[in-house]
Amino acid sequence: MQHINLETFANGAFTAQVNRAIEEVTKNIQDPNTDAGTARKITVTIAFKPNQERNFIATGVQTKTTLAPALGAVTALSMGKDLRTGEVEEKQRQMRMKRTSIDLEWDLIPLRQGMEISRIL
Structure with a gap:
């Protein structure tokens, strides 16, 4: 099997989504209204759906972030x-x-x- 370049995978959508997710996580980490100690997470899903003849595969890329929630206010x-x-x-x-x-x-x-x-x- 030939090596797949993730920079160009899905016409660059893979890299764009991962970079966007990293930016989202970075902003959340820098937000003083969130708990600094909470772990953030990026989940990347690559779905492969072959046709009946197995000679064509529809491929989808999706990223999901898990961020720290905003701290609550108390009065x-x-x-x-x-x-x-x-x-x-x-x-x-x-x-x-x-x-x-x-x-x-x-x-x-x-x-x-x-x-x-x-x-x-």
Whole structure:
């Protein structure tokens, strides 16, 4: 069998797809909103579909990337209910994300008489 040059395989589509996939992975690695430690992957599939006489083969090339997902955003709300009026109040809390933990900065709200804190998330 003759050696197949992957640079010219499928009229250069193979190389173009692999290069595009590498660029996609590289951009994902450089994105600060993704986890640096997550492995990225490129899967290249070359499909061969012969005809009944086995003298002609339709060939398809496809690349698929597996990238690191974007990091999620986290927030916290504190809520309270004024027992006299029934009015519910909430306040979003400032949060700082660290690589392995969440550091919450709380603003303490002075409670008025008759106000209860129902739940802090």
